[in-house]
Amino acid sequence: xxxxxxxxxxxxxxxxxxxxxxxxxxxxxxxxxxxxxxxxxxxxxxxxxxxxxxxxxxxxxxxxxxxxxxxxxxxxxxxxxxxxxxxxxxxxxxxxxxxxxxxxxxxxxxxxxxxxxxxxxxxxxxxxxxxxxxxxxxxxxxxxxxxxxxxxxxxxxxxxxxxxxxxxx
Numbered sequence: 001x002x003x004x005x006x007x008x009x010x011x012x013x014x015x016x017x018x019x020x021x022x023x024x025x026x027x028x029x030x031x032x033x034x035x036x037x038x039x040x041x042x043x044x045x046x047x048x049x050x051x052x053x054x055x056x057x058x059x060x061x062x063x064x065x066x067x068x069x070x071x072x073x074x075x076x077x078x079x080x081x082x083x084x085x086x087x088x089x090x091x092x093x094x095x096x097x098x099x100x101x102x103x104x105x106x107x108x109x110x111x112x113x114x115x116x117x118x119x120x121x122x123x124x125x126x127x128x129x130x131x132x133x134x135x136x137x138x139x140x141x142x143x144x145x146x147x148x149x150x151x152x153x154x155x156x157x158x159x160x161x162x163x164x165x166x167x168x169x
Contacts, residue, residue: 002031003057004083004154006162007046007064008038008071015069019046022064028052032085034151043071049152074162076154083154087131088113090121091142100141108134119145128152 032049065073110124124134
């Protein structure tokens with residue numbers, strides 16, 4: 001099962017490496033990882049996506065919670081949440097496919113960032129499924145030259161926040 005783990009982490013050298021090694025030492029791959037500052041400059045929010053059984057992920061979360069740099073950790077997959085990631089795609093676009101490109105960008109609510117000669121660069125923010133559908137659609141009439149994904153960002157729905165080992169209202 002896919003798990004989205006949200007971790008509040010102190011901004012200390014090596015903290016990210018210690019969290020990542022907790023997962024890798026147990027043989028679990030990290031599918032996506034994003035880290036950014038929070039409102040508190042001493043704390044960052046790490047959002048990690050991995051796959052595994054609920055029981056094993058729960059055990060890894062318990063071990064990760066023991067790390068000195070971890071302020072809090074929660075599996076958002078067990079709660080109603082909103083998730084999004086950003087993709088930037090550069091394509092080689094034949095001139096005769098310009099209209100198809102424009103319609104694809106509009107249909108997927110993407111944003112065109114750059115266009116030179118036959119190269120176009122676009123961005124889309126959305127779920128993994130939306131991003132994969134967009135890239136597949138672009139691939140129908142253009143050649144994908146480069147693709148960069150940000151990794152998942154996620155929050156619980158409503159007034160809930162990640163604090164004290166649970167989602168607090």
